Amino acid sequence: MKNFNGKILFLDRSDINTDEIIPAKYLTESQKAALKPYCLEDLILDGFDSKKDLEDKSVIITRANFGCGSSREHAPWALECNGINLVIAENFARIFRQNMFNCGMLAISLAPEVIDGLFKDFAGNEASLEVDLDAKKFTVTGSGKTATVDFTVGDFDLDLVKAGGWVSYADSRY
Amino acid sequence: MGKTVAQKIFDAHEVACPGAGVRVISLDRVFCHEITTPIAINDLVAIGRDRVFDPDKIKAVIDHVSPAKDSKTAEQGKTLRDWARRQRIKDFFDIGENGVCHAIFPEKGFVRPGYTIIMGDSHTCTHGAFGAFAAGVGTTDLEVGILKGVCAMREPKTIKVVLNNSLRPGVYAKDAILYIISKLTVNGATDQVIEFTGQAVSELSMEGRMTICNMAIEAGATCGICYPDMVTVDYLWPFISGDYKDKEAALADYAKFLPDADAEYTRILEIDAAGIEPVATINYKPDQVRTVRELEGTKVDQIYIGSCTNGRIEDLRVAAQVIRGKKIAPGVRAILSPATPLVYKQALKEGLIADFMEAGFCVTNPTCGACLGMSNGVLASGEVCASTTNRNFNGRMGKGGMIHLMSPATAAATAIAGHIINSELFK
Structure with missing residues (x-):
């Protein structure tokens, strides 16, 4: 299984699309690792610097409709090769969410008020997160505070995460 | 149920x-x-x-x-x-x-x-x-x-x-x-x-x-x-x-x-479909829609007609009807990408390609190119495109570029006027 624990990058905006996560001009790359320097390059967000703010981060917490737009799996790949295998949001665009699980990555949806609470308590300062996948809980620590949050994830989605993705899951079954 | x-x-x-x-x-x-x-x-x-x-x-x-x-x-x-x-x-x-x-x-x-x-x-x-x-x-x-x-x-x-x-x-x-x-x-x-x-x-x-x-x-x-x-x-x-x-x-x-x-x-x-009027998008999300009336006069640099949304023969016919016998406005550039060779050949047969070229359009081969900023019509920073495509995301047609999504008729009229305008004014 991939690593889901580590420092959090807070992106305080809804509707962050896959063109922002990885612009189309980089879709000509044939190696996933080549996407690393371009991740979130076109993100419109005050104060965000993709060259610095991704450093050391393992988790993104953001608002609604993350990953909307294009079907490009280069979006989760760009996150993955920056060490980010977990995105927590109010909700996701369908294709992006499926791409995450298909890659054995984790996309967790939470109620807007829970997301809001995480932003209020932890954004702006260094915070980190630890996931207990079996208990379906994660704990956030930062600024002298701690919060534990329950989440739900579908059985099939969890099977994909444990199998390391859809290719290995499907290969043995269909 | x-x-x-x-x-x-x-x-x-x-x-x-x-x-x-x-x-x-x-x-x-x-x-x-x-x-x-x-x-x-x-x-x-x-x-x-x-x-x-x-x-x-x-x-x-x-x-x-x-x-x-x-x-x-x-x-x-x-x-x-x-x-x-x-x-x-x-x-x-x-x-x-x-x-x-x-x-x-x-x-x-x-x-x-x-x-x-x-x-x-x-x-x-x-x-x-x-x-x-x-x-x-x-x-x-x-x-x-x-x-x-x-x-x-x-x-x-x-x-x-x-x-x-x-x-x-x-x-x-x-x-x-x-x-x-x-x-x-x-x-x-x-x-x-x-x-x-x-x-x-x-x-x-x-x-x-x-x-x-x-x-x-x-x-x-x-x-x-x-x-x-x-x-x-x-x-x-x-x-x-x-x-x-x-x-x-x-x-x-x-x-x-x-x-x-x-x-x-x-x-x-x-x-009520009869209540819908010509519209175009603003900003960087496709749900941000205004009537063409409200946007009339908005200057553009490039017009793009094509894509999987609006590059079919019917789209070319509608646009050609607007531009036929006219010239695109000074200072704008216009690109037509028929979506398939069959569309292209049919447009040639009907004289539509000649109409577009006489008006000053660049006619490209069929490709997705410009729609996602990969080729054949990428925008420079600060440029604005009137486009018949499907996404107006930031940087979509080129870093720093801005896109107004619209119908082929409105795009064609915009090419002639040099700014967003209702196509009915050209008929």
Whole structure:
């Protein structure tokens, strides 16, 4: 299984699309690792610097409709090769969410008020997160505070995460 | 409780239920292009699974960057080309006979009511115009589709959008879908299918229905679906005439994929089509829509007519009618990309290409190029494009560029005026 624990990058905006996560001009790359320097390059967000703010981060917490737009799996790949295998949001665009699980990555949806609470308590300062996948809980620590949050994830989605993705899951079954 | 179109199609294609609310369905078509497929091909080779589930159900095209613009895109084309040859995929469309995937595949008769289709391209929802379930997927889903002919999907919930009455003259399918997206918002249909119905939809050609379904994804939808009717059968007849004794028999067969009268919808959105006027988008989300009246006078640098949304012959006819005998405004540049070679040839035959060239348009070969800022019309920073494409995201057509999405008629009028303007003023 991939690593889901580590420092959090807070992106305080809804509707962050896959063109922002990885612009189309980089879709000509044939190696996933080549996407690393371009991740979130076109993100419109005050104060965000993709060259610095991704450093050391393992988790993104953001608002609604993350990953909307294009079907490009280069979006989760760009996150993955920056060490980010977990995105927590109010909700996701369908294709992006499926791409995450298909890659054995984790996309967790939470109620807007829970997301809001995480932003209020932890954004702006260094915070980190630890996931207990079996208990379906994660704990956030930062600024002298701690919060534990329950989440739900579908059985099939969890099977994909444990199998390391859809290719290995499907290969043995269909 | 009755069933929606998508539920009926899923029932007819179910392979397994791997978890609550998820179904694995068999695929009638796996469509491929050179941007999202090569990594799937390379991975299949790497894991020792370089094979396909059925070469006749896989269709492939080089369309996003065509002809290749550099070594990297040449390699992507080569990977797809070599694979199609190796796997005996006979429906592979290379340079000279290639066009924008969601325009060329329907044109070749590859889509039928009730089919299940995936492609590594978000605008795959276009093919729902034929009453099919067609969904954009990522490279991993595509890879499994190629290898196994199956895809896992959440149980489809459905929104019904009813376009009552007729669209007014000078108002087109593009205006209707932009208006609908403004009502649904960019994630108002996430994880749902949209059935488009009502008088205005049944009055649309297949081209118009494809324009509508094409942008279902811009409201987050998995697929847009129109009900098969005689317009659908007429379009498909050259490809299905051997399968049915007459068109009525085809229509009766396709009726098995119509929704039940008591089908369950999460939402029914009723719209008076006669109340829709020409519209265009502002800012960077496709649900941010204003009337052309409100935007009149907005300056643009480039006009782009083409794409899987609006690069079909009907679109070119409408635009040509506006620009015929006129010149594009000084200081603007205009690009036309007919979506397929057939569209291009038909436009030549009808004299439309001459109309565009006389007006000052650059006419390119069929390609997706400019729509996603990959080639053939990329914007410079600070530039504004009036475009018939489907996404106005920041940087979409080039870093720092800005896009107003609109109908071909409005785009053509904008080319002549040099600023956004209602096409009716030019008739």
